[in-house]
Amino acid sequence: MRLKSYKSFIFLFLLILTKILVFCYFTRLISGLIESTIEEKLVKPTLTKPPRKKISELVTVLIREFEQHENDITLTSHSFVNLFATMELFIIYDELPYPPPDIMLNNNTSPNIKFVKLSPELRTNFADSYPISKIRTKYVLIVPDSTRLTSRQSLQTMVQKLSSNPGSIVVTVVNNHKNNLSCLRMNINLREWTLKYDLIKSMICDGVSGKHVMLLETETLKKVSNAFLLPFPHSLYLQTASLDLKVNIIKGLSFHEGKPLFRSHHAQWKQKQTEALRIKKLYNIFKIKQVKRETGLTEWYGCSKETSRCFGTVLDSMPSYLYDKRWTPPCCISNLRKTAKHVFGILEESGIRYWLEAGSLLGAMRSGDILPWDHDVDIGFIREDLNRCEWLKKAKSRSVVDTKGFLWEKATEGNFYRVHFSKTNKIHVNLFPFYSKNGTMARDSWYTTHKNMEFPENFLHPMSSIDFVGRNVPSPNNIRDFLELKFGKGSIEIPEYPDPSKLKFP
Template identity: 30%
Template sequence: MKIFRLRSVKLVLIGFIIVNLVFFYYTWNSFLWRRISRALTGEATDTKPKSEAAHGPKISPKDKARNANKHIRKSITIVFYGHYNFEQDLRPSIESILDVVPNMPILVLQEGAAEYAYPPVSFERNLTSGEEQTVHFMSLAFDVRRTREQLNPLAAVHTKYALLMPDSVRLSSKNLLQKILREMNTKSGKAPAQRVTVAPDEQVRRLLLIPFAGNSKTYSSCAKLNLDLPNWTMELEARNDTTHCDLFLQKHAILIDVATLGAMPEPFGLPFPEMLYVQAKIANLTTSVFPQSFLEGRKLFASFHTKQRRLELRRRQFREMYKKLQIKRLVRRTHRLGGKAAAREGNWQPHSPVLDAQFSYSNFSLPAVTDIDLFGCERTTKSCIGTVYNSRPFYYYLGKHTPPCCLDKLKTTFNHVLEEFENVGIRYWLDNYALKSAIETNQLSPDAYDIDISFNVQDLERSNAMKKSQSKPHVDNEGFYWIKATDGHYFRVQFSKVNQVGVNLLPYEISGNEVRASGFFGWKATTFASDYLHPMSTVLFLGKSIMCPNNVLEYLEGKNIKVKSDNVAPEEE
């Protein structure tokens, strides 16, 4: 019995071994045949692990850095502009960038004037293996020997974006460049928090502002910009909201689409970047401030001499910008210590035309201050109005109103004449289009370029200024220029001899029941009934009660002047 069991176990064991040998034989034969068939057909053997097949080959950190640098170089060109050669930090700034991103395309734009371009700046770098010369200097000065394409600085930019960089920067890593590039390449989707990738050929119509870490927290960085070109006005209001920053006042860089930059009429106009922001505002470009900052380089303009030299150049740049943009009034709404909320409209004092980093305190609990500066139309300068033909100044054809500086001087001259007449007792009345404007709005018309005041010629001798001006022009104690017109027996009071903004004094003679023009001609010299002057009425004009004829609507209609509204009726005295 024991022998039978032993034989049974041996048979089972032998059978199990035979089955395994057969299974191994067929398995090996199948794999061998598959390999032979692949070798005969030339099919490559897949030796990659499943993880690599799913996620791609494993990339080394060195290759990752190389790919990141390549992506940055293909997307961004760093453009240095707005520096001053008499004190600059360009070489260390460029070195710090190339140390982080080798072969980074860098363009240094240089103004052509001697005060900017001298002494000349150059850059040389000891190139290592794999490095190329990617730093280029370009002068913006006009050169008749160069073609239009060669004079265009954007022709030297071959990437989608340009990073407009100020002088004195230190780049410690490429992370910030990658982040701003990622931010620029995405846009808001339909959902509130959704971000959509921008198509490669899509033009990005916005500016991404990257501040510097050394910016002061005491002062506000952002300002809202409003341009009222028909009224020659620019308004700036300090803001703490970085999502609506029309003008960034402290040190920063700007990332912008090169196509958007090229669409501007003068992308590298001075002062920079203020002129760029004005053009961006007109083009309805959006701006946003990036939450991270660049590192500051060496502090520039620390000495009094270089600081004053730069400030003088900036003043000149801003004056030229206001002249080019035809800005005559600058309104600044800020928050400052010891400020008053009221605007200095009448007795305004000139401020620096430069918009600097200390524009406004960031503490908006401080009093709000409104400063108004007027440019042009001074006593020593000619009037901005110029010669008028057919009652239409040149700016009428530009779609603009009378410059605010001229309106201000016209009001000043009118108040001076009014004070003179009332002091000596001359019987006068507001006349013609100034009277029409007083009835309609109680203010001077935005298109007015003079004011007519009619007076009783019998009272002429009461005014020493008019009496002296009959024989020769007379300058009174306050600098106003009294002159008798050469084309008729009427008088004119100008703001000064050079500045011809002024008030016309029209003499009338009362003869019985009629009032006739005394020695002057034209459409203003109309004859009307003396009943309009007995009794006299008053109308509110420029904050004062001014004498005017009674039944004024009928009076003006007799001069073919139609009043748009009769909401404001003059009061009889």
């Protein structure tokens, strides 16, 4: 009996001990899990999405496109501030609008509206007058004068479009009964100083014409050389197109025309004159001399008979524009063609034996025209014929302007002659006198700017001819041999600048 009782005791003891061990194990396990969970929460906090930013925290509004003498910037500004009370709005100007608009006089009522003057002033540092440095948002909405926004959703739509196409520009029309946007392709050739517009049927462009608003990233404004040049936004599209940034047009948004501006004939005339002056200044800044409009019209913004030529002194036959990686300005090439044709006509009327020389003959062989980087035209003639031409004869003793306004004179750096486009514009044709000496056509006296001028006389017996600047002119025979004698083997096929050691052909 006692043995049985003892066995029961042992069994009960072992059972209780087992339960205690199991309880301790599970207690320890649960405790570990709890500590692990707490540690995990401390080390890896719960990830939550950042709060969505308001439109007013993403976008700054800029007004640049307005006139001093007549504008609607007060109501335009309030149109945006009334919908987005905390949105910052910058009004950018060159000179103080006068009379000052109401919004400037009562600026305390709209603290988020700020005026930024671009033109430099004493005691104003660059950072304080540079609008982009003041922008704290990711996007910038640029609004033309007399525009109204009637729906928040329109701006949200533009932001969504730009966020899905970063690095681009989003635009939409300012609606009125006659306003439409034209999509333009802009071909800028800096080397040739030219700009060509083409009208295209697309929603993706290099630039647009017509009244519109644009949304772009603040970083895009930082990429261009001068974001707020006038006329605006034309100046900005020139710069963004050169960086290959595209414009996306979207339709159906709630931007509308505000107060009608420039209703009188005088105001319209004044506005047209102002725009023309701004365009001329803009193209001068960016060194654009020839513009081909989408209408087919060609506009010139370079030199003329009444102005100086587009480049300065030429050193060692190298004009300065070559170092700027440009070729001869197209206006200079055009004026040089006119001068050359005029000189050809005078020489033929006078009975002077002449021929195309040096780099001009090289250009004629390559393309029938002046070399695209050349700054003059070279002509050789027989010295004994000089007195047959009244203008050359007069030029021996003094400069003389002929009946067409071209200036004839003897060169100061050698015994040869020049015919300039005009007394003011010194783009010119060189006339080199040669004479026969022991079977060689020798140059008359010395030249410091032209080398390798002499050649065997048989190249002129008989003479040949070649097309040049749109007409047929005399030339030496065996032109290839003549040019390779002067410039080396393969000179026709392999183009070189006057001094290839200084600049390589691009």
